[in-house]
Amino acid sequence: MAFKKYLKIKDDMLIDMTPMLDIVFILLIFFIITSAFVDTSGFDYNKTRENALSKQKSDVISIDVSKSGLVRMKGRLIDIQSVTANTQSMLADAPGAAVVIQAERETLHGVVIEVLDMVKMAGVSKVSISQSRE
Incomplete structure (x- = not known):
């Protein structure tokens, strides 16, 4: 059992x-x-990287501001008062371009705001401020 x-x-x-x-x-x-049934969509790989980079560079105007207050546009040193004129001449080449102000970490805010005011006087509507990588 x-x-x-x-x-x-x-x-x-x-x-x-x-x-x-x-x-x-x-x-x-x-x-x-x-x-x-999932639709696979992808990128167009026929475009070359150089064309994309050249198009991107023409749509952005870069202004570098160092911690000592020096302003550079297109790699050349300029005076703060000439930012407006230089920005307007670059806008003539690329209308509707955006401006990126790159300032170093220790840059005084007053200098950056002065450059921002000069860019606004040039008639730019798209402006951004970023920290420089250096």
Whole structure:
């Protein structure tokens, strides 16, 4: 008698895996079907990198302000009062261009605001200020 009791307990401990396998296969079929209808869109790889960079450079006017108050446009040193004239001449070449004022970390805020005012007087509507990487 004791032997039958032991076998009965052991039979109750079995777990039926069939419903779990059914669910796994149903989920697998669902993901396979739905992934087949996803539209794969990508980038146009025919464009060259040089064309994209030259287009980006023409749309942005960069003004660098050092911590000592020196202002550079296109790599050349200029006076703060001539920022307006230089910006207007660059806008003539690229109308609608944005201006990025890059200032070093220790630059006085007054100098940056003065450059910002000169750029606004040139008629630029898109201006951003960023910290220089140096």
